Amino acid sequence: MGCCVNCFNDKDLISYIKRRGVVDKCCYCESDNVKCLTEENLKVLFEGVFDLYTKCDNVFEEHYRVKNKIPQPESLVSLMQEDWNIFNGELLDNKNIAKVIYNISPEIFDFSSEALASVWYRESDRYYGYFTNKDWEIFCNNIKHKCRFNYNDIDENGFDPNQVFDKELFGYAHNQIKKGMILYRARDGYIIDKxxxxxxxxxPKKMGIPNNRIISNGGRANPPGINYLYTSDDISTVLSEIRAWKGSINSVAKIAITKDLEIFDLTNKFEIISPFFTMFSSLRKEIEVISILNAFANDLSKPVNPNISAIDYIPTQYICELIKVVGFEGIKFKSSLGNGNNIIFFTDENVRIREVKLVQVKNISYESDEYVSQV
Ligand SMILES: [Zn+2]
Incomplete structure (x- = not known):
């Protein structure tokens, strides 16, 4: 009884059925003598996936759908296959897939072949479900132009970083930088001994965190007036980050970490391997967190551009402060200018500036592509 390993593509689900299933004949693809799992046992795994989709009877008028750029409804079978490629389409036709889905959770359907009817939406597309990176853009716009210092008071649904950046998320992105690790910080220029x-x-004392009396425009992580220590894990990345030009002479400090430090690590690849086995309490939450973390990491990596307004840095500065106040000592993220990683520290209490050397940039390489205007 039940559904067998051959019916699925999802590798994690297949190995789960291999471990937990019993040898039997599959009711759907008719493979014999294979590991099968009952629909009842599959149900608990599928609940998170079903939760992402919603059925629409006629409430969704066409003009509203077009106005809000909501995609056409599809069948649940095609949405689940497009999004997760769960079922083995070579062995099961859509009718059979719909049958498996119905037997796993009959109570969500009005009739047995309803998973094949074109009345299903992704909740994220309908935009009252879970949030995605478009909510990150809304957050950026709100915090720049509507409400800044008490963002959680903003009267709008959607992504609120004060809610989303919770214990579970902080645990997910947590990492350590070990005592003894060497990082680099660069400054353009040198001093002249006349x-x-x-x-x-x-x-060395001029290579730590700039004094707070030195008010810059702020950066991607630090707001004006609150300075952080920007470091990288290799010399060419740190020189790229300060945009050292060919022939320039720069001061580069070796920074030694003096104790194990808790950091928020954005260099991990945030992705969902299987919708059935998630790191978070629900699949929906995992999708939300991953989409927000990727949007945040992407914005944090963008080079500081003197031609854009200082308010464009506020969204990432706000999130960095949330990370700081819960006790992280820094944030690690991929550099978009060099091949290495950047690590920003909120204080320089646990670093020692070992030595500072002069380096001269020998070469810089550029890659380009023809620019095609999007407009
Ligand atoms: Zn089967």
Missing amino acids: VKGVIKPFP
Whole structure:
């Protein structure tokens, strides 16, 4: 009885059935002598997936759908296959897939072949379901132009970082930087020793966090007036980050980490391997968190551009502060200018500036592609 390993494509589900199933004949693809799992046992795994879709009777008028750019409704079978490629389409036709789905959770259907009727939407497309990276864009716009210092008071549904950045999410992105690790910080330029007629790197005390009296426009992570320590894990990345030009002479400090530090790590690949076995309490939450973390990581990696307004940095500054106040000591993310990673520290209490050397940039390589206007 039940459904067998051959009926599915999802590797994690297949290995689960291999472990938990019993050898039998499959009711759907008719494979014999294979590991099968009953519909009842599959139900608990499928609940998170079914939760992403909603059935629409005639409430969704066409003009509203077109106006809000909501895709046409489809069958539940095609949505689930497009999004997750769960079932083995070579062995099961759509009718059989609909039968499996119905038998797993008959109570969500009015009739047995309803999973084949074109009345299903993704809740995210209908935009009253879970949020995706378009909610990140709404958040960015709100915090720049509507409400900044008390964002949780904003009277709108959707993504509220104060709710979403919770214990579960912080645990997911948590990592450690070990004591003894060496990082680099670069500053454009050097000092001139007029007596000896030579140039020297900046002294170590000038290579830590800039004094808070030095008010810059802020960066992707730090707001104006609150300075952080920007480091990278290799020398060419740190030089790329300060946009050192060919021939320029720069001061580069070696930064040693003096104790194990808890950091928020955005260099992990945030992705869902299987919809059935999630890191979070629900699949819906995992989709939300991953989409927000990827949008945040992407914005944090964008190079600081002197031609854009300082308010464009506010969304990432806001999130960085949420991460800081729960006790993380820094944030690690991929550099978009070099091949390495950047690590930003909120304080320089647990780092020691070991030595500072002068380096001269020998070469810079650029890759380009023809620009095609989107408009
Ligand atoms: Zn089967």
